[in-house]
Amino acid sequence: MTTTTPTLPWVxxxxxxxSIRIGIARIGVEVTAYFRQVDTVxxxxxxxxxxxxxxxxxFSSQDFGPPDQAISAAAYYLPAMLAAGVLLSGVQNxxxxxxxERSDGTLKRYGxxxxxxxxxxxxxxxxxxxxxxxxxxVIIGVxxxxxxxxxxxxxxxxxxxxxxxxxxVTTSAVLGIAISGLPRSGRSATAVIIPxxxxxxxxxxxxxxxxxxxxxxxxxxxVFPLRWMASGxxxxxxxxxxxxxxPDEHWQLTTGILVLGAWLVVGLVVARLxxxxxxxxx
Amino acid sequence: xxxxxxEVVGLVKHYGGFAAVDGIDFDIAEGETFALLGxxxxxxxxxxxxxxxxxxxxxxxxxxxxxxxxxxxLDWKARLxxxxxxxxxxxxxxxxxxxxxxxxxxxxxxxxxxxIAAVGLQGRERVQIRRLSGGQRRRVDVALGIVGRPAxxxxxxxxxxxxxxxxxxxxxLIRGLKAEGTTILLTTHYLDEAAQxxxxxxxxxxxxxxxxxxxxxxxxxxxxxxxVRWREGGAIREExxxxxxxxxxAVARRFADAGGxxxxxxxxxxxxxxxxxxxxxxxxxxxxxxxADVATSGSExxx
Numbered sequence: 001m002t003t004t005t006p007t008l009p010w011v012x013x014x015x016x017x018x019s020i021r022i023g024i025a026r027i028g029v030e031v032t033a034y035f036r037q038v039d040t041v042x043x044x045x046x047x048x049x050x051x052x053x054x055x056x057x058x059f060s061s062q063d064f065g066p067p068d069q070a071i072s073a074a075a076y077y078l079p080a081m082l083a084a085g086v087l088l089s090g091v092q093n094x095x096x097x098x099x100x101e102r103s104d105g106t107l108k109r110y111g112x113x114x115x116x117x118x119x120x121x122x123x124x125x126x127x128x129x130x131x132x133x134x135x136x137x138v139i140i141g142v143x144x145x146x147x148x149x150x151x152x153x154x155x156x157x158x159x160x161x162x163x164x165x166x167x168x169v170t171t172s173a174v175l176g177i178a179i180s181g182l183p184r185s186g187r188s189a190t191a192v193i194i195p196x197x198x199x200x201x202x203x204x205x206x207x208x209x210x211x212x213x214x215x216x217x218x219x220x221x222x223v224f225p226l227r228w229m230a231s232g233x234x235x236x237x238x239x240x241x242x243x244x245x246x247p248d249e250h251w252q253l254t255t256g257i258l259v260l261g262a263w264l265v266v267g268l269v270v271a272r273l274x275x276x277x278x279x280x281x282x
Numbered sequence: 283x284x285x286x287x288x289e290v291v292g293l294v295k296h297y298g299g300f301a302a303v304d305g306i307d308f309d310i311a312e313g314e315t316f317a318l319l320g321x322x323x324x325x326x327x328x329x330x331x332x333x334x335x336x337x338x339x340x341x342x343x344x345x346x347x348x349x350x351x352x353x354x355x356l357d358w359k360a361r362l363x364x365x366x367x368x369x370x371x372x373x374x375x376x377x378x379x380x381x382x383x384x385x386x387x388x389x390x391x392x393x394x395x396x397x398i399a400a401v402g403l404q405g406r407e408r409v410q411i412r413r414l415s416g417g418q419r420r421r422v423d424v425a426l427g428i429v430g431r432p433a434x435x436x437x438x439x440x441x442x443x444x445x446x447x448x449x450x451x452x453x454x455l456i457r458g459l460k461a462e463g464t465t466i467l468l469t470t471h472y473l474d475e476a477a478q479x480x481x482x483x484x485x486x487x488x489x490x491x492x493x494x495x496x497x498x499x500x501x502x503x504x505x506x507x508x509x510v511r512w513r514e515g516g517a518i519r520e521e522x523x524x525x526x527x528x529x530x531x532a533v534a535r536r537f538a539d540a541g542g543x544x545x546x547x548x549x550x551x552x553x554x555x556x557x558x559x560x561x562x563x564x565x566x567x568x569x570x571x572x573x574a575d576v577a578t579s580g581s582e583x584x585x
Contacts, residue, residue, distance in 0.1 A: 010285075010347040010433055011358050014389060025386050033374035036410065105369025109426070112334060112364035113387050114356040278336060 019116040026123025031130050044093045045131060048085035049138055051207075052077055056147045069241040074147030079233035080206045081139055086165065087197060087226050089132035090172020094124055095179040095193040102278065103186030111277025121177060121271070128173040136165065157236050160253070164232030167260050171225050174267035181274050205230045211245045218247060225263045228256035285312045286345070287434050287465040288333060293342035295328050295489075302328045304489035306342075310482075312433075315456070315466040317480035317497060319473070321562060325489040326469045327367065330438055333467070334364055347434055360388055363432030365423050365440050373411030373419070377403055380411060381425050388430030400458070401425045402451050416443040424452065428459065435459065437468045441475060453478055473555035485558060487565040501557035509552065513545040 035041060056074035063070030101107050110120065143149040152158060179196075183189040201207055203217055204226035210218065221227040234242065235251040243251055288310035295303040303325040310316040320326050331337045332344060335351035335358075344351055349358045375383070381398060385391035398407055401421040406414065411422055420443050427435060437456075441449045449472070456466065456479050470476055476483055476497060483500055485493040493500050508526040512519055512533055523529045526549045537544045550556075 010287075010361055011349060014357050014360060022387060025383060029375060029379065029383055032379070033372070036374040037372070100372070104371050105366070106371045108336070108366065109364075109369065109371070111336070112359065112362065112366070113384065113430070114360040115387050116356060280336075280338060 014114065019118045020122070022115060022119035023122025023126070026119055027126030027130070030123045030127035034127055034131055040093060040097070044088050045135055046138075047088060048081040048135065049142055051084070052081040052139060052143060053146075055081075056143075065239070065242055065245070069239055071239065072147065072149065074143055075149040076238070078139070078143045078149055079237040080230055082136055082161075082165075082237075083168070083204075083226060083230040083233045084201055084206045085135045085139060086132055086168040086172050086229055087200065089135060090128050090169060090174075091176045091179060092193055092197045093131070094128060094173055094176025095182075096189045098124070098177060098180035099183045099189035099193075100186040102180070103189075107277045117272075117275060117277075121275075124177060125170070125173045128176070129169055132165075132169045132172075152237060160232065161236035164229060164236060164256070167257065167264070168225070168229040168232070171260050171264040171267060172229075174264055174271055175225070177275065178267045178270040181276070200224055200226045203227075205234075209245075211247070222259070225260050228259050232256050285348075286310070287312045287314070287347060288316075288467065289343070289345040290329075290333070291343040293329065293332065293344060294340045295325075295332060295337065296340045301489050303332075303339075306486070306489075306491050308484050308491065308494055310465060310467060312465055313460070313463050314482060315460055315468060315480045317476035317483035318467065318469045318486060319476055319483055319558060320469075320486035324486045326486055327438060329486070330436055330467065330469060334362070334436055335359070360430065361433040363427040363430055363435040365427035365435070365437045367438045368416070368420060368423065368442060371411070373414070376408050376410050377414070377422055377425075378407040380422060381429055384426045385429045390431050392429050392431050394429070397425045397429050400428070400455050402448065417445060417448055420444065421448070424455070428455075432464060434465045434467070437466060437470075439469055439471065441470065441472065449475065473553065473558050477554040485561050487562055488569055492565050493561050497554065500554065501561050505557045505560055506552050509550040510548075511550060512547040518546070 052074065055077040056072070059073035062073060064073060064076035065071050098107075140151065144151055152161070179193060180189075183192040200221075203213065203221040204210070204224060205213070205221070206226065210221070210227070210230065213221070218227075231246060231251055232253060234246075235253060243249060246252070286309050288308075290306055290308050293303055293306040294301065306325070306329060308316075318326050318329065328337065332339050333346050333351060335346075335354045338352060346354070347358065347361055378394065378398065382394045385394050385397075398404060401424050403418065403421050403425065406418060411419060414422065420440070424437075424440055427437070441452055444452060453475070456468075460466065460479075466479075468476065468480060480497040482495060483493075483497045484491045485500065493502075499506075507522045507524055510521050510523060510526050510529045510533070521529060530547065530549060533544050533547065552560075
């Protein structure tokens with residue numbers, strides 16, 4: 001005897017467009033969690049502000065740049081700290097954050113739900129955009145209001161800042177996701193990722209003037225994105241007369257776009273191909 | 283017609299040379315609650331994680347809601363509810379934020395407030411998860427497992443850290459889900475919990491099923507024969523009998539004839555826990571001679 005009550009199929013297709021909707025919801029969750037974690041707020045969010053304050057105060061008696069065009073330490077370090085902030089918010093923050101989430105079970109839980117990986121990426125990207133934008137606003141605000149740095153007045157300069165910022169943040173965030181698979185555990189994440197970020201900052205013209213580095217080190221730095229984020233920010237915030245201090249006496253913005261774009265594409269491919277909710281141990 | 287929600291045939295999982303799961307077969311019918319029991323390291327969690335799609339298997343066939351977990355997509359995951367063993371998440375979001383966010387992942391989610399009430403977290407909605415006690419965090423885990431209205435719910439030691447009252451509440455919640463037709467796969471170290479909730483169960487030891495069947499018939503009829511126990515001549519005496527009242531009367535009469543009363547007289551009906559411990563003990567006895575030589579090397583498995 002068979003009853004003919006139709007049983008509903010167990011698995012039915014999910015509605016379209018949910019990846020974007022869930023991704024936007026994730027941005028809210030990510031940003032909320034970010035600002036509730038005091039140590040990330042301090043070490044990632046406020047770190048560049050702190051460094052700007054230290055450099056501006058320590059070198060307050062020195063002038064930077066060509067003798068007749070010299071500017072204050074605060075004005076000189078403003079673009080460098082903006083670039084560092086973008087790198088920290090993306091690569092360092094996300095690299096450590098995702099490695100932690102993988103080892104504490106957060107990602108394992110997500111992996112057991114119908115959360116699309118793309119939505120998770122959108123959430124992280126959105127978190128970096130929100131936090132990096134606020135961070136940039138704080139850095140620029142402190143430079144201008146506390147240290148009296150004259151901000152650019154041309155639309156061209158702000159336009160340069162805008163694209164360097166957007167391209168830099170996107171590339172950094174994607175590279176942060178890509179690099180998060182590198183540490184074997186959450187505990188080792190800071191030990192693996194912070195030195196990478198630190199070395200990049202030293203060779204890319206953030207703490208040390210790029211023109212003072214030996215040519216071979218400049219060549220090494222040319223391969224990495226931070227050097228181009230830093231020179232892009234300098235192009236936006238430093239006086240035109242500073243261009244002669246750059247390699248080949250040129251900002252090389254087009255090269256910057258190409259290098260950052262290449263890292264963005266490589267990062268996207270690596271992130272999408274290597275990202276796993278959990279490490280399957282065989 | 284009842285469908286089979288979970289089908290496991292000849293499941294094997296090796297880690298290096300070690301067989302964590304060594305040939306397991308069982309089915310779970312739609313709407314059934316199935317308890318997978320066994321000591322730590324017996325292969326329970328490996329088995330359940332293969333069914334959930336977290337781990338790949340070495341050999342065997344597995345179907346979960348008609349799908350091979352290795353190929354389970356998001357649409358398949360949308361019909362599962364997974365309560366993992368407790369985790370150490372940072373818990374920076376509040377109870378309500380977390381449950382509402384997870385509700386948004388599922389096409390036919392339950393009402394968030396109903397779920398909060400069902401797991402007994404009313405009044406704690408606005409507390410960040412990291413500030414909850416262990417038992418309360420576990421309730422959040424359970425809430426996240428049921429919020430998507432799963433057809434199949436995995437519960438891996440769900441009541442760890444619950445006080446007795448919270449466990450009773452949890453049992454009521456699970457009975458409610460059963461009444462709605464949810465299929466449930468439960469692992470637990472609380473045998474009374476399995477006896478209360480499960481329809482069928484399996485006992486796993488050393489990567490193999492040593493018993494499988496209706497939860498109140500596990501271990502066979504003989505293992506459930508009542509035991510009459512009393513003290514006589516300074517020693518404890520024990521006898522298994524299907525007619526305990528008769529035996530008690532006989533013992534009492536014997537003592538009464540001598541003008542006394544048997545000390546510590548009791549009738550014991552073996553609980554699931556007694557049956558379970560006998561099964562694990564029997565398994566240990568049977569494997570000890572075979573594995574004694576390789577026990578220290580760790581990587582070898584008996585042929």
